[in-house]
Amino acid sequence: METTRRSWAGTALEERRRVRREALLTAGIQLLGAVDRAASNVRAVCRAAGLTERYFYESFGDRDTFVRAVYDEVGDRARDALVTAVAGASAESRADAAVRAFVELMVDEPAMGRVLLLAPLREPAIGTSGVELAPAFVTLVQQQLTMIPDPEKRHMVAVGVVGALTSLFMGYLDGTVTVPRETLVQHCVSLVEHAGRA
Incomplete structure (x- = not known):
């Protein structure tokens, strides 16, 4: 039973990471593709994605x-x-x-x-x-x-x-x-x- 819970927890964690990564990429498309060339630094991307910088670096090493x-x-x-x-x-x-x-x-x-x-x-x-x-x-x-x-x-x-x-x-x-x-x-x-x- 304990092994099963850990397995499901691991799957859920990976899914959450995937969703966060997709949110960051979506924000990146909007910022990098903005007409006014909006700021696309790490802080701006995280703000647009509704995530903290911790989650940015979970998926990407740097800008x-x-x-x-x-x-x-x-x-x-x-x-x-x-x-x-x-x-x-x-x-x-x-x-x-x-x-x-x-x-x-x-x-x-x-x-x-x-x-x-x-x-x-x-x-x-x-x-x-x-x-x-x-x-x-x-x-x-x-x-x-x-x-x-x-x-x-x-x-x-x-x-x-x-x-x-x-x-x-x-x-x-x-x-x-x-x-x-x-x-x-x-x-x-x-x-x-x-x-x-x-």
Whole structure:
């Protein structure tokens, strides 16, 4: 009986830690992705998450580790959304499905978009993270460019498409591209589709 209680207590403790970590990551996304670049020091993150600093250091060694974890969380969500969207779409509608999935995640939830695309420009802890994440997105686009038989050309086109899409989404998030949401979606879909026929 005593062993069973300890086991359940351990499980509950791990679950509480997981919930606290998720609360901190959620707060981090909101703070790092804020328009006004709100303070994202440890104290501010803990205040936003409703937790003490003790619980911050339970999951993260320091602020830089935390910032990288926030970025990784958003990057994983973006990859998962794109993979799921493409897997569930017909060959003819994959570009549309992928772009819409990305828009839903990055534009409809702009804090996440700003973390993924803008935070690496101002956060030294993740300054190279965008470069490290880009190949995963290039691979996803490359898989849709089946009409280009030459693998080297297909790769170059995919790199160009990812670069163009990144610039468009960054512009939309920072306010330098001011078009209706659906105009952005249609333009991005057209960009991917035209690249596939290049």
